[in-house]
Amino acid sequence: MFNSLRPGGGERSGAHLNVLADEELMQLVYRGNAAAFEVVYDRHADAAYSLAMRMCGQRSLAEDVVQEAFLSLWRSGARYDRNRGSVRKWTLGIVHNRAIDALRRRAVRDRRVVVDETIEERVPARERTELEFARRDEAREIREALQQLPREQSHVIELAYFGGMTHTEIASMLGTPIGTVKGRMRLGLEKMRAALGEPGEVVG
């Protein structure tokens, strides 16, 4: 199927690679194809960096996190399993884990943990493809689902997911019992799940 692409070479095949789905590109990445990796990077780096910036609040740390995440994707592409979701979600999952590690390593707890609604969205000017529209719809739905939660529920979800805090740390910061914190997380996620309906993933 990929006979036309030399393993690992293919820098001159960049245009052809652009038409491949992420899952197909990952097979080439696994075989050491740097050009395929480049396409995967360009498709998901903005989303990865956005998540890392939201979690780390600091450009240098966010860049380190994204770099580590993509290099781990490059070095262990074999571990991608399409049953676990899209390449994008898998990549963002790696970024999330790396950012949590970085935040937990950091001695000074100067985390940005509140969604800054005033941040201007700097979406790169690119073609407004169908995929982009679908992603923006999905993003809007998720933001709305999060905003519609009682503040106490969205707060613990944000502190945990974006702030990288453990349930114990959240409980002690809020002066709330651990059981209550976990309960709010569960209720919040279940409400979001009901609002979002069944998983219908935007695949790119």
Added chain:
Amino acid sequence: MSGGQHSERGDDVAAYVLGALTEDEARDFASHLRECAACREDVAALQHVADSLPSAVPQRSAPKELRGRVLATVASEAELRNAGRRPEAGSRARAPRERWQWRFATAGLALALVAAVAVIAFSGGQSRRVIQAHVSAPGASASLRVVGTRGQLQVEGMPQTPAGRVYELWVQRGRHVHATDALFNVTSAGRASVGVPVSLAGVRAVMVTAEPRGGSPEPTSAPVIVATLG
């Protein structure tokens, strides 16, 4: 104890998918998941909600410099991983010698321009020096210890060679590159210590490439380590 009843663990599901358990707790919960189908179902149901949270953040453009750094690292690792894989027959095929020179030139550009540091001392009439080598693999380092005309190459942090390949040591005299009998692999920590099996008299550089198992009579890929004796 990794078990526990499902009813006791129900509230851990949300904390688990949000990454809010400590490492130990997460490991413990993961082993509970292997035994508890009900928790597995709960995790599956809530995981996709947690996975969709990144869409809620303000979107930014990743810095161009970051792209440059990541792709440069990947390009240099790809060079190593694919070292020796011959281009398919076709218009681009080159004679081995020509291909070698061509690849050497590109690798020379890719190698980080780290100034070679030579420490020279004299002991019992024999010169001793340590030459820092240029290494294309990120995070790796190599040095050549020279005593008189003998040399010992020490490498740290080198990636493993791809399956079926081995590192081969070469010496350059004048414009010619000569094979040595030195073939080696690195430890899981990326270390190796390799004696140069020939005299360094008249040698301009010591190099390493990744070659098919058994070694090659002439390099088939770009060098990943170059120590210049000057």
